[in-house]
Structure formats: structure tokens, C-alpha cells
Amino acid sequence: MAHQFLFPNETLIPANNIPHPIPYQGSKRNLATDILSYCPPKIGRLVEPFAGSAAISLAAASCDRAQEFWINDAHKPLIDLWLEIIERPDQLSDKYESLWKNQLGREREYYDVVRSKFNKTHQSECFLYLLARCVKAAIRYNSSGGFNNSPDNRRKGATPETMRQRITGASQLLRHRTKVTSLDYKDVLLGCTRDDLIYMDPPYQGVCGSRDNRYLPKIDHDGFCETLRGLNKKECLYLVSYDGRTGTKTFGKRLPDHLELVHLEIHAGRSTQATLLGRNDDTYESLYLSPGLVKLMGLDRKAKKTH
Numbered sequence: 477m478a479h480q481f482l483f484p485n486e487t488l489i490p491a492n493n494i495p496h497p498i499p500y501q502g503s504k505r506n507l508a509t510d511i512l513s514y515c516p517p518k519i520g521r522l523v524e525p526f527a528g529s530a531a532i533s534l535a536a537a538s539c540d541r542a543q544e545f546w547i548n549d550a551h552k553p554l555i556d557l558w559l560e561i562i563e564r565p566d567q568l569s570d571k572y573e574s575l576w577k578n579q580l581g582r583e584r585e586y587y588d589v590v591r592s593k594f595n596k597t598h599q600s601e602c603f604l605y606l607l608a609r610c611v612k613a614a615i616r617y618n619s620s621g622g623f624n625n626s627p628d629n630r631r632k633g634a635t636p637e638t639m640r641q642r643i644t645g646a647s648q649l650l651r652h653r654t655k656v657t658s659l660d661y662k663d664v665l666l667g668c669t670r671d672d673l674i675y676m677d678p679p680y681q682g683v684c685g686s687r688d689n690r691y692l693p694k695i696d697h698d699g700f701c702e703t704l705r706g707l708n709k710k711e712c713l714y715l716v717s718y719d720g721r722t723g724t725k726t727f728g729k730r731l732p733d734h735l736e737l738v739h740l741e742i743h744a745g746r747s748t749q750a751t752l753l754g755r756n757d758d759t760y761e762s763l764y765l766s767p768g769l770v771k772l773m774g775l776d777r778k779a780k781k782t783h
């Protein structure tokens with residue numbers, strides 16, 4: 477049974493002003509305020525082992541909640557892109573501008589040219605352009621490891637000015653205080669201590685092991701639970717986003733009781749599919765809090781009082 481009675485901290489985050497340079501399917505940018513409201517007001521180092529577009533780090537940096545960051549993702553081209561964003565924002569913005577302008581008048585054909593180039597070179601500006609233009613900003617690869625998502629022909633991708641602002645803004649927030657790695661999440665967690673706050677957002681269980689993810693190490697549910705058990709032993713503070721439900725349909729396995737996590741549900745909006753089918757199903761994303769975090773935040777006492 478989900479605990480929906482906890483009272484999160486108030487967090488003032490200028491949500492619309494957070495610079496998000498990487499368009500990313502599955503980004504937690506819309507839930508960042510909710511997620512951060514379950515985090516301590518002052519975080520030493522915020523670690524994202526499954527960073528993707530690093531929505532939680534960007535949100536925490538925007539409201540000065542954390543002093544340092546560790547952004548990790550097993551997908552190497554994504555991490556190379558993060559390094560360019562943080563360390564060489566002007567160069568990356570110039571290269572994106574050049575790609576964006578070159579496409580004008582031949583957008584469909586140019587997308588394929590950039591996609592072939594990316595598949596040969598893995599250049600960050602090509603990856604950024606593809607993510608800005610592809611369908612649902614979804615990273616998809618074929619069985620030989622080639623990026624194969626198609627363009628969304630209704631969109632040209634963010635304009636160079638907008639992209640430059642986002643890149644520069646993200647760089648200003650993260651530069652000189654962010655460690656950036658492309659490791660398996662287990663290796664990142666080995667390097668974490670109880671002074672860190674760890675936010676984990678593993679791939680949806682439904683997509684683990686599917687064709688699209690063949691190029692990444694698999695996240696096996698039991699192995700993940702065992703790793704969390706290790707974090708509990710070290711008394712690490714962590715939060716895990718782990719699937720959820722739409723209406724009464726639950727996605728993925730729950731994390732087991734023996735981990736003694738508090739399970740919350742965050743309202744993530746109305747399911748588009750359900751709306752199309754004329755149903756009224758809302759989508760909730762699961763968020764689990766580690767025992768140490770619950771204690772630190774005094775959420776155990778608040779929960780008891782509400783009973």
C-alpha cells in the first residue's frame with residue numbers, strides 16, 4: 477500500500493527557468509519539484525547513476541540545493557554530450573547552430589545525413605541535433621548499434637538561440653563542481669558514501685532487455701535489489717523512481733519489503749492513451765525513499781502523527 481500521507485518540504489524551484497539542453501524521452505523534469513521536496517534542504521553531493529538528461533541535478537543546481545554533482549550514464553555518447561555541454565558550451569552551441577542552419581530547406585534529407593555521420597563518428601553535436609529532431613526525443617538503436625529513430629518532420633529542433641541559452645545555462649550551473657562518468661551504476665554506487673544523496677531512475681522495467689537497450693548492460697531486478705541492500709548496510713541516503721501505474725494497471729515489479737523503503741506515488745498526469753480511449757486514468761510514478769532518508773527528513777514521525 478503506498479504511503480501518500482507524507483508531507484514534503486516546500487521547494488521553490490523556478491521550474492520554467494531550468495535550462496534543459498538535452499531533449500530526452502523519460503526525463504523527470506516535470507517531476508523534479510516533487511522529487512526534490514523529499515530531499516534534504518542542503519545536499520553535499522547529489523549523485524545520479526542513471527542520469528539521462530540529469531533533470532534532478534539541474535533542478536537542484538537551479539535552487540542551490542546541492543554543492544556538488546556526479547552525473548553518470550552507461551550510454552557513452554550521452555555522457556560525451558554532457559562533457560561538451562559542461563566544459564565547451566560555446567563550441568557545442570556553434571556546431572549545433574551550423575547543423576541547424578545547414579538543414580534549412582532540406583530538413584528530411586539532412587536528418588539522414590547527420591544520422592549516418594553520428595553512426596560513424598559519435599560526434600556530440602550530431603547526437604544533440606538528432607535528439608532535438610527525432611520522434612519523441614527517444615534514443616533508439618538497431619541490432620548493430622546504429623541510431624535508427626526517425627525524424628519528427630513537424631519540428632526543426634530547438635533554434636540555435638534557444639539551444640545556446642540552454643547549453644550555456646546548464647554549463648553555468650554544473651561547471652567546476654560536477655563529476656561526469658560513463659560507468660555501470662553498480663560501480664558508481666561503490667564510490668558513494670553516506671554523505672551523498674543518490675537519486676536513481678533506472679530504465680523502465682518494461683523496456684529492460686528489449687532490442688532498443690541491447691547496447692547497455694541490463695538492469696536485472698534481483699541484482700538491483702541486492703545493490704540497494706548494500707546501500708542500506710552503508711546507511712546511504714537514496715531515492716528510486718521505479719515504474720508506477722496508470723489507473724489500476726501497475727507497471728513493473730515493486731521493490732521488496734525487506735528493503736524497508738517508503739513507497740510514495742507522484743501524480744505524473746493523465747495518460748494520453750487512456751484519454752484517447754475515453755477513459756479517465758491518471759498516471760502515478762513510484763518513488764521509494766531509503767530508510768536513512770526517511771529518518772533524516774523526519775518523515776517517519778510525520779507519517780506516524782497522521783495515523
Ligand SMILES: C[S@@+](CC[C@H](N)C(=O)[O-])C[C@H]1O[C@@H](n2cnc3c(N)ncnc32)[C@H](O)[C@@H]1O
Nearest residue numbers: 503504526527528529531550551660661677679
Ligand atoms: C529512465 S532514464 C533516466 C532519465 C533521467 N532521470 C532524466 O531525467 O532524464 C535511464 C537511464 O539509465 C541509463 N542506463 C541504463 N542501464 C544503465 C546501467 N547499467 N548503468 C548506468 N546507466 C544505465 C540509460 O542510458 C538511461 O539514460
